[in-house]
Amino acid sequence: MTGMEFIARVFPYLALGLFVLGTAWRFLRWRSLPAHLKWTLYPFPKGTAGQLKYMAGEIFTFGTIYRFNRRLWIGAYVLHMAMGGFVLFSILYLAGWLPGTAVRIILWILLAAPVYLVALRSFNKYLRAVTTPEEFFNLIFLAAFAVAGLAASPSAMSPRAYFVGLMLMRPDAASLPPELVPAILLGGLFLIYLPWSRMIHYISKYFAYHAIKWQKN
Amino acid sequence: MLHPPLDQQPIDPAYPFRSESPLSREERKARFLGALKGILELDLYDRPLKMYLDTCARCNNCAGQCPVFQATGDVHDLPAWRSDLLRRVYRRYFTPSGRLLGRLVGAKKLTAGDIDAMVEAFYRCTMCRRCAVHCPLAVDNALITRIGRVLLAEIGFVPKNITVSVAAQLAKGGNTSSIPPAAFIDTLDFLEEELVDETGINIPIPRDVEGAEYFFAAPVSDYIMEADTLMGIARVFHAAGASWTVGTENYDAINYGLFYSDDKLEEILNRLLAEVRRLKCGTLVIGECGHATKAALLFHKVFGRSEYRDIRIESILQVTRRFLAEGKISFAASKDQGSVTYHDPCNLGRGLGLYEEPRELLAAAGIEVVEMQPNREMNLCCGGGGGLVVAPDLHDWRMSVGGLLKAEQLRATGAKTVVAPCANCKKQLRELVQHHNIDMEVAGLHDLVGRALTREEKA
């Protein structure tokens, strides 16, 4: 198997598999941690419906940051929505329901948001004091992925056939536009890295709220 | 500079706490790390601690809520920065990524200078938990502060006044104010006489009554400082016809272990529970005191000896509120109290959810409350929380930093009286109104509630 074949036919599955395994491992580990000490913070939303509503509100609006930290919110909110949006738009594009331009726009946003956040974290004295190199690395990683995606987008060959093959478990190296390789590599590495980085808050948040902050008597 | 300076120097040269430890600087590091390892292996804190140490988005949302940071604007008072003092050591020694990648992932080797910085930083946080309310990731910096203090205690650093009080309490038959039993009994007699003077009837403060339903324990300093609160509580128990008692072998609910030591917390709690058991009472009622109530209620099931687990623990606020709901007490049309505002003690509010009980009692007593802004879960700490009020050498800091925003908040209400059902809050608030020239009385909840009761003659 050539390097190209590995990247086209094995790596995407490997990355996704490691992402799922890593996330599951961290989820299960956190879930298995005992919670002897109740560390509830009062008051908390009542009932499952109330809690879901709060969580949904928080996840879809970043309300707490919006209220108290507007400048950071602009960057953080746009970044997170762009990440979700990228996945969604890519699927719609592959399904033929969205033009490639939509994906390109989202990639531009995915580039602009980290750049903005890097600047904010560098120039705001308080954010700089709590930012570690890891935050910068994560942001630059995302920006690099967006650049790679943008660089690949005006390629001669449509990536649709390749991705559809991938989804149908029939990956075909020949249908992979070579311009897409850096984006695939960066995207895959990002997925592998995600569960082990601070960005793991996509699951830690669940526990920190439901299993600690809102723990009932 | 992309990261806080690596070897921390003291944050504020004027801050009175410095690490004074008999240990050499090398020994301090070794002990500190050993203690951290011990805590991480301990089941007790597993879930919250590991989670808080692993995740923080460094968004500084907490900073906007922290009264200390708001007062100083100093980067070293950023809650996330403070927590990071511990977090980066944890990363360096206890996570693979930290061991491997070091500073790149915010991990850092522990130095004696870091420990000096922690001594100061963890005692500049009042553990009020206000910052946790709006953390998008639900991180609670106050728990990290507490763990940080537990570790510092392991290497011998605890503010002197706290250790002195705890030593006095743990001495045989002791208490934090070193009130001997004979003097305690005299005080009870005195309070009973005062009650006769005030009400014209006999309202006993029962002592050592075996089998009483309620065992009452106040922070012992109330017997010196808060006679009105204690008399109000006695009036409530009496009016409700409740069977209650105080114990003459242990009458101190204070538990400073909450601020720095699990071992002490456990010992103090079990000594109190032993007294409840000696008198065969079913319910331990903690008086008007935030930290004492939280220490007892929260840690009863984890630190209380198994034979004491069946003892019920309640706050006096809950008990009085229930008496009202059950019709056991009632209030006369209120005499004019002047305008009153209510201070939510952090440990009773955010810590235990007792927001409405005191308000309902005041309302029932016909006392209109001018709310502070903000209030309830967003109320500002008095500035003396986390045990800081115990240290006289921190007085200036508590006035000009810890309680600065509180003072402004008090003034803005224009109220004549601030009610705070917590001994520590009351002490700090009294110092604050005096220091900031605010014309305001500081009172306990039962001071007012007791006075508003329907005359108890029949009971």
Ligand code: SF4
């Ligand atoms: S608000 Fe929470 S996540 Fe944000 S910096 Fe503070 S502790 Fe970290």
Ligand code: SF4
């Ligand atoms: S617990 Fe209170 S004093 Fe401590 S960091 Fe949070 S808001 Fe500030």
